[in-house]
Amino acid sequence: GAGVSQSPRYKVAKRGQDVALRCDPISGHVSLFWYQQALGQGPEFLTYFQNEAQLDKSGLPSDRFFAERPEGSVSTLKIQRTQQEDSAVYLCASSLPTQETQYFGPGTRLLVL
Amino acid sequence: AQSVTQLDSQVPVFEEAPVELRCNYSSSVSVYLFWYVQYPNQGLQLLLKYLSGSTLVESINGFEAEFNKSQTSFHLRKPSVHISDTAEYFCAVDNFNKFYFGSGTKLNVKP
Numbered sequence: 430g431a432g433v434s435q436s437p438r439y440k441v442a443k444r445g446q447d448v449a450l451r452c453d454p455i456s457g458h459v460s461l462f463w464y465q466q467a468l469g470q471g472p473e474f475l476t477y478f479q480n481e482a483q484l485d486k487s488g489l490p491s492d493r494f495f496a497e498r499p500e501g502s503v504s505t506l507k508i509q510r511t512q513q514e515d516s517a518v519y520l521c522a523s524s525l526p527t528q529e530t531q532y533f534g535p536g537t538r539l540l541v542l
Numbered sequence: 543a544q545s546v547t548q549l550d551s552q553v554p555v556f557e558e559a560p561v562e563l564r565c566n567y568s569s570s571v572s573v574y575l576f577w578y579v580q581y582p583n584q585g586l587q588l589l590l591k592y593l594s595g596s597t598l599v600e601s602i603n604g605f606e607a608e609f610n611k612s613q614t615s616f617h618l619r620k621p622s623v624h625i626s627d628t629a630e631y632f633c634a635v636d637n638f639n640k641f642y643f644g645s646g647t648k649l650n651v652k653p
Contacts, residue, residue, distance in 0.1 A: 432585075462639075470588070471546070471645045485640065487571070520585070522586075530576075531636075533585045534619030
C-alpha cells in the first residue's frame with residue numbers, strides 16, 4: 430500500500446519568505462507527527478495530531494511555526510518569515526492509535542538562503 | 543525528559559565482520575525502544591522495536607537488539623554485515639507518543 434508522502438521534496442526559500450509543507454499520511458492512520466532533522470542530527474519532535482486535534486505542539490521552535498490538520502487527514506506545516514536556522518529536513522510520520530510504530534515519509538528538505 | 547545517546551557517529555567495518563551500534567537512553571519511566579534505518583536518499587524505516595516481553599528482539603535481515611534495563615541500553619548487533627547494510631541507524635525512545643531520537647550512527651561497510 431501507499432506510504433506516507435510529503436511534498437515538495439525540496440524547497441528553496443529566501444529569508445523572510447513563508448513556506449508550506451504538506452504531508453499525506455497512510456490511509457486510516459489517525460496519528461500524525463512532524464519532526465525537524467538538522468544536518469548531522471537525529472529528528473526532533475515538533476508536533477503531534479490525533480485526527481484533527483493537535484495534542485502536543487511543545488516542540489515547535491517559535492510562533493513562526495504553525496501546523497494544521499483540518500480534516501484529520503492531510504497536514505500542513507507552515508513556517509512564516511523563514512530564517513536560515515530553519516534549514517533542515519522536515520519529516521512527517523503517521524501511525525494507528527493502537528500502534529507504537531511510526532511510519533515516516535521521505536521528508537522535505539528546506540534550504541533558506 | 544528523555545534523551546538518547548549514540549556514542550559512535552561513524553562505524554567503519556569490513557564485509558562479513560560483526561558490528562555493534564551502541565544506544566543508551568535516560569528515562570525514569572518505562573519506554574518503548576526502536577531502531578530505525580535510513581538508506582541514502584530514503585526515509586526512515588523501522589528496523590526493530592522493543593515494547594515488552596523478551597528483551598532480545600530481531601529484524602528480518604539479521605540484526606538484533608537487546609534491551610538492558612539496568613544499563614538503560616538498547617545496542618544493535620549483527621554477526622556478519624553486508625555491503626547493503628551501509629546506512630545511517632537511529633535509536634529512538636517513545637514516551638507517550640513523543641519520539642526522542644539519537645544523533646545517528648553511520649555504518650560504512652567496506653568490501
